[in-house]
Amino acid sequence: xxxxxxxxxxxxxxxxxxxxxxxxxxxxxxxxxxxxxxxxxxxxxxxxxxxxxxxxxxxxxxxxxxxxxxxxxxxxxxxxxxxxxxxxxxxxxxxxxxxxxxxxxxxxxxxxxxxxxxxxxxxxxxxxxxxxxxxxxxxxxxxxxxxxxxxxxxxxxxxxxxxxxxxxxxxxxxxxxxxxxxxxxxxxxxxxxxxxxxxxxxxxxxxxxxxxxxxxxxxxxxxxxxxxxxxxxxxxxxxxxxxxxxxxxxxxxxxxxxxx
Numbered sequence: 001x002x003x004x005x006x007x008x009x010x011x012x013x014x015x016x017x018x019x020x021x022x023x024x025x026x027x028x029x030x031x032x033x034x035x036x037x038x039x040x041x042x043x044x045x046x047x048x049x050x051x052x053x054x055x056x057x058x059x060x061x062x063x064x065x066x067x068x069x070x071x072x073x074x075x076x077x078x079x080x081x082x083x084x085x086x087x088x089x090x091x092x093x094x095x096x097x098x099x100x101x102x103x104x105x106x107x108x109x110x111x112x113x114x115x116x117x118x119x120x121x122x123x124x125x126x127x128x129x130x131x132x133x134x135x136x137x138x139x140x141x142x143x144x145x146x147x148x149x150x151x152x153x154x155x156x157x158x159x160x161x162x163x164x165x166x167x168x169x170x171x172x173x174x175x176x177x178x179x180x181x182x183x184x185x186x187x188x189x190x191x192x193x194x195x196x197x198x199x200x201x202x203x204x205x206x207x208x209x210x211x212x213x214x215x216x217x218x219x220x221x222x223x224x225x226x227x228x229x230x231x232x233x234x235x236x237x238x239x240x241x242x243x244x245x246x247x248x249x250x251x252x253x254x255x256x257x258x259x260x
Contacts, residue, residue: 036130038174039137046124046142055155057124063147063188066121071184073117073143073158083138083159086184117158122147122188126157135164137177139185147188160184214249218256223249 046061055076070091071084082094093116117123127140139160145153162180164172212226220240227244234241240251250258 035132035169035172035174035177036128039128039130039177042174042178043125043128043139045128046126048126048142057144057146061124061126063122063144064125064141064185065188066117066119066123066184067182067186068184069116069119071117071158071160072114073156075113076142076155076157078113078157081140081157081159083161085161085163086180087163089183091184115156117143117156123158123185125185130169132169135166135169137162137164137169137181139181141185214247214256214259216256216259220251220254223251223256 043064044062046057047059049056049058068086068091070093072082072093074081084094085092122144123141124144125139126142127138129138130136131138139162140157141160142157143155145155162177162184164177164180169177214223214226220242223242227247230242230244230249232243234243238253239257240254242249242251248260249256250260
């Protein structure tokens with residue numbers, strides 16, 4: 001084989017490998033974009049705005065509930081939000097020392113006003129991003145002050161990075177990722193619970209039997225069929241008085257003559 005032929009083959013192999021690699025990377029990017037879009041469809045993002053009072057929710061999104069403790073959050077005015085990382089079933093919050101380091105470097109806010117979000121705190125998702133190369137899904141969240149019924153709005157914000165095992169995102173679908181996310185950010189079911197309680201309270205009224213009607217002229221057997229046996233019977237010959245708990249019925253010649 002001549003040197004020219006050998007060189008041509010080598011160049012061809014390199015070109016083919018490059019083309020295949022580019023196609024694979026493009027396919028991975030497309031799959032990641034599709035997966036991210038699916039997550040955004042399942043988790044409607046809240047849109048933020050501002051007015052004279054500061055940061056406000058311009059458009060409400062899906063309400064999520066904190067189900068895993070240890071998520072560190074920061075005031076809305078903080079430009080730097082060190083992310084929390086959820087990996088292997090454990091939440092790893094950034095140390096306050098990290099924020100102090102950034103402050104020293106001149107890129108922090110001068111003090112650490114962070115706090116841990118309590119369990120069952122309700123939040124909005126404001127941004128979702130997916131990094132397929134590093135198998136990460138990041139949720140940016142903010143407290144839903146109106147949902148939490150707080151007297152002093154705080155709107156603390158946070159970022160949670162869901163770290164998956166290598167190549168997991170290339171094989172998983174949106175439902176599998178959602179199962180992991182729900183361990184940390186569960187759906188808000190308070191409305192469903194309230195509706196169920198209301199239905200339970202209404203159920204006795206809907207299933208309650210129709211009230212029994214006692215009319216003049218009814219026989220003793222008809223009254224017993226409607227009300228059952230009386231607590232007391234006063235027999236005065238042609239006149240009989242049946243005494244129930246909240247009712248007194250007088251019969252004359254075996255028929256209802258008076259009801260009290």
